[in-house]
Amino acid sequence: MNHRFKFLSILAALILFTACTTSKSTVSTNVNLSRYEYASIINNDTYHIPAELMEYEIQLFDAVENSHLKLVSDARIYELTPSQQEKLLLVKYGVNVKYKIGFLPAEYQGFKKGE
Incomplete structure (x- = not known):
């Protein structure tokens, strides 16, 4: 009985640990890139990203x-001419680590129009 309780306790802890350390990744497939010629990837938070989420940053690049x-x-954004800036897509992302679940949300918007 005691051996069975230990086994179930370890199993429950293992399930809870693995459930709390998974990462979520979403890939947008409906971004219209036809009017853009340039892209700039901007980290909204810091340039320090947790190692667990580095894979998603690489996928974004x-x-x-x-x-x-x-x-x-x-x-170098401001080295572009105004007409080039009209064709610039800003890809902003940040890291949100909460309860050991990591999210790497990305936001797409036009540089000039804020679209």
Whole structure:
């Protein structure tokens, strides 16, 4: 009986631990990129991202790299001409780690129009 209780306690703790450490990833498939020529990826929080979420940051950079958009550093946005800035897509993201569940939300908006 005592052995069975220990086994069930360990199993419950293991299930609870794995349920609280999974990450959620969402990929947007309906972003209209046809009017954009440039993209700048901006981290809203800090440049320090937890190691567990680094995979999602890499996926975000890969998605922009695999599009037709030219990647522009956020430090060089204002070096673009006004007509180039009209074609700039800002990809903002941040990290939210709550109860050991990590989220990497991304927000897409046009640079000039705030779209």
